[in-house]
Amino acid sequence: xxxxxxxxxxxxxxxxxxxxxxxxxxxxxxxxxxxxxxxxxxxxxxxxxxxxxxxxxxxxxxxxxxxxxxxxxxxxxxxxxxxxxxxxxxxxxxxxxxxxxxxxxxxxxxxxxxxxxxxxxxxxxxxxxxxxxxxxxxxxxxxxxxxxxxxxxxxxxxxxxxxxxxxxxxxxxxxxxxxxxxxxxxxxxxxxxxxxxxxxxxxxxxxxxxxxxxxxxxxxxxxxxxxxxxxxxxxxxxxxxxxxxxxxxxxxxxxxxxxxxxxxxxxxxxxxxxxxxxxxxxxxxxxxxxxxxxxxxxxxxxxxxxxxxxxxxxxxxxxxxxxxxxxx
Ligand code: GLY
Numbered sequence: 449x450x451x452x453x454x455x456x457x458x459x460x461x462x463x464x465x466x467x468x469x470x471x472x473x474x475x476x477x478x479x480x481x482x483x484x485x486x487x488x489x490x491x492x493x494x495x496x497x498x499x500x501x502x503x504x505x506x507x508x509x510x511x512x513x514x515x516x517x518x519x520x521x522x523x524x525x526x527x528x529x530x531x532x533x534x535x536x537x538x539x540x541x542x543x544x545x546x547x548x549x550x551x552x553x554x555x556x557x558x559x560x561x562x563x564x565x566x567x568x569x570x571x572x573x574x575x576x577x578x579x580x581x582x583x584x585x586x587x588x589x590x591x592x593x594x595x596x597x598x599x600x601x602x603x604x605x606x607x608x609x610x611x612x613x614x615x616x617x618x619x620x621x622x623x624x625x626x627x628x629x630x631x632x633x634x635x636x637x638x639x640x641x642x643x644x645x646x647x648x649x650x651x652x653x654x655x656x657x658x659x660x661x662x663x664x665x666x667x668x669x670x671x672x673x674x675x676x677x678x679x680x681x682x683x684x685x686x687x688x689x690x691x692x693x694x695x696x697x698x699x700x701x702x703x704x705x706x707x708x709x710x711x712x713x714x715x716x717x718x719x720x721x722x723x724x725x726x727x728x729x730x731x732x733x734x735x736x737x738x739x740x741x742x743x744x745x746x747x748x749x750x751x752x753x754x755x756x757x758x759x760x761x762x763x764x765x766x767x768x769x770x771x772x773x774x775x776x
Contacts, residue, residue: 491744492760494522494639495687495736497767501525502758505641506765515641515649516555516577522639523551523573523653530609534635537570538609539655541616542662543623547607548590550654550669551576556647556679560586562669563593568604573651575602576669587669607655619659636668638675638685640740648683648740650675656690666690672700681707682741684716688750689733696722702739712739712747717772720749729775736770751775 490509494502505522509515527536527549534540541547551572552562561580563572564587575597579588588596598604608616636654643649652668652675667690668674674690676699677683684702686693693699698719705715716737723735729751736750738757748757748770755770 489744489762490518490644490760491642491740491746492518492522492639492758492765493738493740493746494758495637495685495738495755496635496758497756498522498526498637498758499765499767501637501639502760503765505639506760509641509643509760512644514555514645515643515647516553516651517649518641518643519639519649519651520553520573520577522641523637523651524571526637527570527572527653530611533612533615533658534655535637535653536572536655537605537607538612539607540612540658541608541655542664543620543625543659544662545608545613545616546662547612547655549607550656550665551652552669552671552675553577553580553649553651554671554675554677554683555580555649556677558678560671560675562587562671564589564665564669565663566590566593566597568594568607569597569602570605570607571602573653575600576651586671616659623659625659635734636666636674636687636690638668638687638738640677640683640685640738642740642742642744646742648677648679648742650677650683650685652685667693667698670694672697674699676700676703678703678707680742682712682739684712684719684737684739686735686737687755688735692723692727692733692735698722698735698737702737706739706741712741712745713749713771714747715739716747716749720751720772720774724751724774731775747771749773 492505501522505518508518530538548565549572553576554560561576638652640650654668684699702715736755
């Protein structure tokens, strides 16, 4: 698809609002994110309608937490949410019935850590931080990551719930391996926080594609693909079909485009464009990005209508439809 055919549709309007500090009164919930003041101060954005997760990051930021710690707090909410079948406990298993988790983190100093294909550990974003801070490496995989976690006192948890086991057993009757656009409107949680010190940190956590091949790893633990931050410029995170994000090194691309002067919105649009230029717009997978710059301006773009993201600033935690999508 040629660039001139990129006919994105602009959406405005919020779906839900949640106030964080009790002292702040009700706010207009119908404003477009274009009208959000880019006042300095804590900002937290995350993929999908993870209201409680973004609220946890917001509360942490308001009480003075650094950006990375706040982002991990948000990830932990969804990692524990057994109803969320795409992250942590209760995440969908691979085709053999094993739940394997991927996560990454990055801080304002450019430090990063990630874990891939981890079993039996719930809080993999925190584990990725431990890889970053307590090992000389940036990535640990599989059994090695699990052993490292247990050496630090992480508890062994069976991640496959009765419900996700039943869904998987149902799936094995046909074993169809087909991506589902928007995956019931939630997927990987990716969080970007701008803290009171005006530093940016972020995290990603996912169980990856449901019923994936054993050993399949997506974009989320790959620094530059699922997550990238340059504290002088901004940060980006991805959700959706990881293979397509990896092929275009999406999050790094967005930050580099911002470095060249694009706004977070323009940079996200271009990253989606890089995928649809090659694959067309009528693809049966979703990819979405959110990005933030150093001033707290945000952008979001995706292939198909249906992606939403959370935005917290100035006491308001709000869910927005994506700013721009290509296909409906
Ligand atoms: N975006 C998550 C994955 O593809 O694994």
